[in-house]
Amino acid sequence: MPRKYVITLCDGPTCIHKRSKELETAIETELARHELSGRVSINLSGCLGMCAKGPVMAVNPQYTVYGNVTADDIPEIISSHILKNKPVARLCIDEDHLYNRFFRVFGDVNFFGKQMRIVLRNCGIIDPENIDDYLSVRGYEALAKVLTEMKPADVITQVKISGLRGRGGAGFPTGIKWELTARQKTDEKFLICNADEGDPGAFMDRSTIEGDPHTVLEGMIIGAYAVGATKGFIYIRAEYPLAIRRLEKAIADARREGFLGENILGSDFSFDIEIRLGAGAFVCGEETALIHSIEGHRGMPRPRPPYPSVQGLFDKPTLINNVETWANIPVIILDGAEWFSSIGTEKSKGTKVFALAGKIKNTGLIEVPMGMTLRSIIYDIGGGIPNNKKFKALQTGGPSGGCLSEDYLDTKIDYESLAAAGSIMGSGGMIVMDEDSCMVNIARFFLEFTQNESCGKCTPCREGTKRMLEILTRITEGKGQEGDIERLERLGNLIKKASLCGLGQSAPNPVLSTIKNFRSEYEDHIKLKKCRAGACTALTGYEITDKCVGCTACKKACPVGAITGNPKSLHLIDQGKCVRCGLCFDTCKFSAIKRS
Amino acid sequence: MTTPLDTIKKKRAEAINRILSKGYLSTKRVYVGMATCEIAAGSKDVMEVFESAIKKEGLTDVYLSQKGCAGRCNLEPTVEVVEEGKIPIKYGKVTREMARQIIDQHLKKGEAIKEWTIK
Structure with a gap:
């Protein structure tokens, strides 16, 4: 009996264009002919990153990759390989792309198969605490290549060609940032890794640091x-003890092996890294505030320019x-800047990692090529909304981002499209909400967060977010006034417009985007004093209807x-005693409790 | 003159040898997720079960390693059993008891427990 195989067929746009659908049919026919259907499963993947040689398919185990495949080749592949x-x-x-290794282990699972792993290429397949494991997967080879074959200017050119943009959220072209720093003539320059993840x-x-430091x-x-x-700092929050x-x-380990310190790998280049722990202030993710914090000052931003x-x-x-x-850098150096720039959209290259959370079946950490649609992420990778509930909104970019309604589900992931839709790419938080989520309450939640985290230096952010929060709170309590939306x-x-740093400049986004996309919910709260999701406790009441059979389940709950x-x-229900927790509503098996 | 590339190639060969000497080519390689999220879901217990079983029961053909988080949050702790030439078996929501059974059934008898695998 033949062994079990999984065929992964690239379902990226280029391969589809090159008729990968025909292959799928051909494979199915051929498998049926040999009565192999039970032994071999077919898995459609996201872009495998080999568009130039498409259509592409991989056969697991071993992850043998076939390129330029036509329907005529299928019988040979099945009869010989399978x-x-x-x-x-x-x-x-x-x-031998660096990311392929991950798919040798995980490629047959739909959740992983649709992804593309560049940043997380080693996360989950190597021992993060053993430098030997990293070395065995071509670790530090990019560094050696740079030191052996490339001048500093060549490295910057490669990063520019790759089209890589800052993944912290703002999307500034990385190569240009490097060039600006390289151009400065001083005795000393610093380098910082911003690991102050606060969304x-x-x-x-x-996860990146814990899986592949x-x-x-x-x-x-x-x-x-x-x-x-000559000197680098990693600014990481103290709440991440294992990552630290x-x-x-x-x-x-890197120092011991000669990758850090004096004369790295026998060259005349010297560099060392130190860790700086942050106390967890959200504003310290802003670069100038972060710099102040490393210097030992209070973490507050300053106006730019001058840029860091x-x-x-x-x-x-x-x-x-x-x-x-x-x-991303080691991959760009080893797999090539041109290859990297072949992934993604015109202006956003490569992949992006997202933390998928909220009302979704498969919560988790995903990495997808730029240009994938939000729909594909939620339904193909995320598995859709649990308990047959209806999708309502997607929040991207955390407290600095916005809420997108169903109309935007076909938006492609890239910096410009998300901004045009009224949200931001941000650092990668992605929260799915279903019909039970109240948009006003969500906006209030995020604003409460940014309001708490505002450093207080500039008035618009300090006072403005406070007043906005007051208005939102009164709306959710049923005390909203005519004109509050406009206010x-x-x-x-x-x-x-007027805030000093990114925190204030983006803090109103959750509110403005929910007003734009879910205005009627705000109007319900203010005019009708109703919360249709039943999330705002002050506006929700529960009543028992005559469907009640007297099972006493609600009474016990x-x-x-x-x-x-x-x-x-x-x-x-004694309305005076009721705290509107909704437990009776969830407990009742006879739909006898009405929420209003 | 040795270039940094020569040095790294030598280092990689040494690293691979060290990994091999720890039994990497054993018939079965077991990876237990040990990132903060996995540990919070209980992976330390699972790791302990595998560690003590390998030590006490003399499972010489098993290579045990920790790994970072692969990203499947709602199915953690995760454990993979990798065998050359076979599709790697990926278990989700592994508990102490399940780890025990994976040892007895999968590692010792070679029978993967299908119901617990991630699809």
Whole structure:
């Protein structure tokens, strides 16, 4: 009996264009002919990143990749590879991309198969605390290549060609930032890795560091060589003890192996990295506030320019990039800038890591090529909304981002499209909401977060967010006034324009985007004093209808004893005692409780 | 003169040898997720079960390693059993008891427990 195989067929746009659908039919026919359907499964993947040789398919185990496949080749592949375990050599493409390794283990699971892993290429397949594991997967080879074959200017050119943009959220072209720093003529330059991940529900950086700390270090060392920095800092929040421990071990191991310190790998380039712990202030993710914090001052932003690339840490030129940006660098060097720039959309290249959370079946950390639609992420990878509920909104970019309605589900992931839709790429938080989520309440939640985290330096952010929060709170409490929506819009736009740093400039986004996309919900709250999602407790009430059979389940569930009634007779809720927790509503098996 | 590329190639060869000497070519390689999220879901217990079983029961053909988080949050802790030439088996929501059964049934008898695998 032949062994089990999984055929992964690239379902990226280029391969579809090159008729990958025909292949799918051909494979199915051929498998049926050999009665192999039970032994072989077909898995449609996202872009496998080999568009030039498409249509592409991979056969697991071994992850043998076939390129330029036509429907006529399928019988040969099935009869030779699947039946006799002899890969068809003439069709094999030897594309040893760094990310392929991940799919050798996980490629047959739909959730992973649709992704493309560049940053997270080693996360989940190597031991993060063993430098040998990283070395065995071509670790530090990019650094060696740079030191052997490339001048600093060549490295910057490659990063520019790759089209990589800052993954912290703003999307500034990384190569240009490097060039600006490299151009400064001073005795000393610094380099910073921003690992101050503060968005609620986002954990991209933590997972990257915990799963593959060396890739971040390697990216930083290459960056230091390119811009001429001698000292680097990783600014990471103290709430990430395991990530810190793994980084400390990785730095110590890298020093021992000669990847950090004096004369790296026998060259005349020297560089070292230190860790700086942050106390968890959200504003310290802003680059100038972060720099102040490293210097030992209070973490507050300052006006730019001068930008850190000109005048940064200790007033020296400083190159500051996010964890995810750094982790892309070794791949760009080893797999090539042209290859990297072939992935993604016209203006956004490569992949993006997202933390998928909220009302979605498969919560998790995903990495997808730029240009994938939000719909594809939610339904193909995320598995859709649980409990047959209806999709309502998608929040991207955390407290700085916006809420998108169903109309925007076909938006492609890239910096410009998301901005045009009224949200932002941000650092990668992605929260799915269903019909039970109240948009006003969500906006209030995020604003409460940014309001708490506002450093207080500039008035628009300090006072403005406070007033916006007051208005939102009264709306959710049923005390909204006529004109509150307009007041929020005016105030929000003013804060966006007048705030000193990114925190204030983006703080109104959740409010403005929910007003734009879900205005009627705000109107319901203000005019009708109703919350259709039943999330705002002050506006929600519960009543027992005559469908009640007297099963007493609600009476037992009520935490405050507000429900009275004898078994087998109609029950009653004491509205004075009821705290509107909704437990009775969830408990009732007879739909006898009405929410209003 | 040795270039940095020569050095790294030598280092990689040494690293691979060290990994091999720890038994990487064993018939079965077991990876247990040990990132903060996995540990919070209980992976330390699972790791302990595998560690003590390998030590006490003399499972010489098993290579055990920790790994970072692959990203499947709602199915953690995750454990993979990788065998050359076979589709790697990926288990989700592994508990102490399940780890015990994976050892007895999968590692010792070679029978993967299908119901627990991630699809």
